[in-house]
Amino acid sequence: IEEINTQFDYIIWKSLNNLPTLSTLQTELKDFFSPSQPIPLSTVIDYFRKFRCLVILDDVQDIFKTGELAGQYLPRYEDYSKFFKQIVTSNHQSCLILLSWTKPIEIANLEAENRPLQTLNLKGLGEEATEILREKGLTDEQQWLDLITRYQGHPVWLNLIASTILELFNGRVAQFLEDKNDIFIGELSPILESKLERLSDLEKQVISRLAHQQQVIDISQQLADREFSKTDLLQAIQSLVRRGLVxxxxxGERSLFKLNPVFQQYIPNSIPSSNSN
Known part of the structure; x- marks a missing residue:
């Protein structure tokens, strides 16, 4: 933020994890803007037009339903969809950043229209994650990149796994990584489960099948069978992609799909396989 604060008149971060209605959110934003204005403006978009604002909305996934395909709004929160569309399609000089486990449906649709918006799928920290391992006091530094790769550079995951390595292996990364084919889940379970709990029944069935596929898959060939209709299969895959799980x-000219490796390790023990019988 310090690097860009001179580029904006206002910078605001708000979390949606306490489920504010759109009306409440807009009131809070206008209350933030208005003290510096002799005559308050009527709407948030008016402030976006008059000033250069950066508004960051975190935990956007919390206003979506659980047990449904990705991006279905909770009752009383559907007007967020119209608000997001308005920000994208209106003329103004401001920026809105949405931080979410799940891509809103309207954002995906507007991307297809070449609107002025961009989706950035956050990747891991890469080599920068070595600082986490160094602060934890782990040894076998030559193995650190293997550990980071296995847990995708995810800072929360690496912190938890590093604590396990300290507790069980006295910080020796090489001993922890001896089994090349195993991804230890341990205390990551509650984090992974919180994501899986949001899935629809259809998504759970499809992701369970994906978890038993060892290679990237062509869904039109490898999962297209009597168990799923083509419509159900494509809807489920699209939803899982929007959640960042697939x-x-x-x-070449084909689209293939791959389940996140950490979830692939976890799911067989979490979601019963639909064809296990």
Whole structure:
């Protein structure tokens, strides 16, 4: 923020984890803007037009339903969709950043229209994550990048795993990584489960099948069977991609799909396979 604060008149961060209605959020934003104005403006978009504002909305996934396909708004929160569309389609000089586990449906649709918006899928920290391991006092530094890769550079995951390595292996990363084919889940379970709890029944069935596929898959060939209709399968995959649980990989002229490896390790023991019987 310090690097960009001179580029904006206002910078605001708000979390939606306490589920403010859109009306409440807009009132809070206007209350933040208005003290510096002799005559308060009527709407948030008016402030966006008159000033250069950066508004960051965190935990956007919390205003979506659980047990439904990705991006379905909770009752009384559907007007957020119209608000997000208005920000994208209106002329103004401000920026709105949405931080979410799940991409809103209207954002995905507006991207297809070449609107002035961009989705950034946050990747891991890469080599920068070595600072986490150094602060934890882990040894076998030559193995650190392998550990970071296994847990995708995710800072929360690495902090938890590093604590386990300290507790069980006296900080020796090499001993922890001896089994090359195993991804230890341990105390990551509650974090992973909180994501899986949001899935619809259809998504759970499809992701359970994906968890048993060892290679990237062509869904039109490898999962297209009597268990799922084509419509159900495509809807589920699209929803899982929007949640960041499944990655789309382009290979030649075909789109292939891959389940996040950490979830692939966890899911067989969490969601019963639909064809386990």
């Amino acid at each position: 990655e789309k990989i382009s290979e």
